[in-house]
Amino acid sequence: MIKILFFAALREQLGCAEVELVHTKAKTLADVRNQVLDLHPEWREYLANEKLLAAVNHILVRLDHVVNEGDEVAFFPPVTGG
Amino acid sequence: MISIQVDDFDVGTEYTALTEKDVSAGAVVIFVGKVRELSVQKKIHGLVIEHYPGMTEKSLRAIAEQAQQRWALQSWRIIHRVGSLQLGDKIVLVGASSRHREDAFAAAEFMMDFLKNSAPFWKKELTDEGEIWVEAATKDVAAVERW
Numbered sequence: 407m408i409k410i411l412f413f414a415a416l417r418e419q420l421g422c423a424e425v426e427l428v429h430t431k432a433k434t435l436a437d438v439r440n441q442v443l444d445l446h447p448e449w450r451e452y453l454a455n456e457k458l459l460a461a462v463n464h465i466l467v468r469l470d471h472v473v474n475e476g477d478e479v480a481f482f483p484p485v486t487g488g
Numbered sequence: 489m490i491s492i493q494v495d496d497f498d499v500g501t502e503y504t505a506l507t508e509k510d511v512s513a514g515a516v517v518i519f520v521g522k523v524r525e526l527s528v529q530k531k532i533h534g535l536v537i538e539h540y541p542g543m544t545e546k547s548l549r550a551i552a553e554q555a556q557q558r559w560a561l562q563s564w565r566i567i568h569r570v571g572s573l574q575l576g577d578k579i580v581l582v583g584a585s586s587r588h589r590e591d592a593f594a595a596a597e598f599m600m601d602f603l604k605n606s607a608p609f610w611k612k613e614l615t616d617e618g619e620i621w622v623e624a625a626t627k628d629v630a631a632v633e634r635w
Binding site for chain 2: 413414415418461465466478483484488
């Protein structure tokens with residue numbers, strides 16, 4: 407199972423804070439995103455935004471990052487702290 | 489030490505904590521970031537800061553570790569508030585102490601530049617026209633590249 411979290415403006419655009427992929431053949435983060443879009447095609451406009459950042463297990467990564475069972479994935483807009 | 493908290497912090501207390509019992513540090517640099525009016529057109533009632541619990545701490549720790557590897561720091565401190573804030577409130581404190589000022593200045597600025605770019609916080613303005621997420625500034629992206 408892979409948990410996927412959404413934050414800030416993205417969460418509001420999707421109307422969803424979290425999804426779980428129970429059975430996944432996803433190898434990379436791009437695969438995870440595509441699988442989520444298969445489940446929610448109406449999210450494409452927001453989730454395919456190139457400006458989005460992504461993290462796996464709390465580390466910022468690119469879309470080609472390898473994802474494993476049990477990982478925690480997060481997608482979010484560019485950060486605005488400080 | 490890193491703190492992510494709802495409550496306000498006191499700069500004097502943090503200065504003391506950075507320098508207590510340390511007679512070899514000749515320089516202490518403390519940066520404080522505050523909530524400012526981002527747009528004169530909108531009337532801003534306040535700000536809400538969201539974060540990603542778990543990743544926020546890890547991200548700030550990684551930034552502090554990089555700073556310690558690059559500069560000779562005696563001590564350092566990062567505090568970032570989350571939740572509801574008002575105009576003029578303190579949001580963030582980044583502090584560093586070192587024997588000489590070059591290290592403390594550079595490390596504090598480095599930590600702020602990287603915090604602005606990679607630490608998972610998001611600000612939302614509460615205005616007369618509704619709630620508006622603040623957009624990331626391109627100058628912040630450019631700032632990290634100079635390090």
